[in-house]
Amino acid sequence: NAGVTQTPKFQVLKTGQSMTLQCAQDMNHNSMYWYRQDPGMGLRLIYYSASEGTTDKGEVPNGYNVSRLNKREFSLRLESAAPSQTSVYFCASSDIPFDSQETQYFGPGTRLLVL
């Protein structure tokens, strides 16, 4: 049982290049999320998907696009990378009944450096 997996683990891009971060979960969760983590800022939600076929903007969506390919996979795309997008990116998934202590499950993260 792999949980939430992310690829790649590390990536260096030049300004203006594009790339896609991949995320997959094997827990049959409906909801998936993309966060970015910057020093002193905690985790901020970029986009989320409450179910297959739906996506919604989070707190910091500018410069990103997402695709919920199927129930398992949720990808994050940077069309034209900027140095301000240097960050650690986390994918997470959950399937939380109301008033449950179930948590989101996080992937190991992708460290992205944009030069």
Added chain:
Amino acid sequence: AQKITQTQPGMFVQEKEAVTLDCTYDTSDQSYGLFWYKQPSSGEMIFLIYQGSYDEQNATEGRYSLNFQKARKSANLVISASQLGDSAMYFCAMRGYNTDKLIFGTGTRLQVFP
């Protein structure tokens, strides 16, 4: 809007001592959940403890306990008998009514010294 505030950027504690990490929150929801996560230097996010807004007792999980004061809107994490392996970033987070989304605080870096 919901908000989580962690006012301690860094904390130091001696091994075997207890330490309290502060968390205050703001929400207009009547029902919500509060979480604490640990992030060691390796980077993964580790779930520690959960407190529901209607739970009458403070949550406990081993050496972790959550000091929940609803009227003050605080959900402080207490780590008893600190260990060197507790050195990490700690994040407080909240989930509002009928949603899966989490709002995170900015974190507290805890360093445990011998």
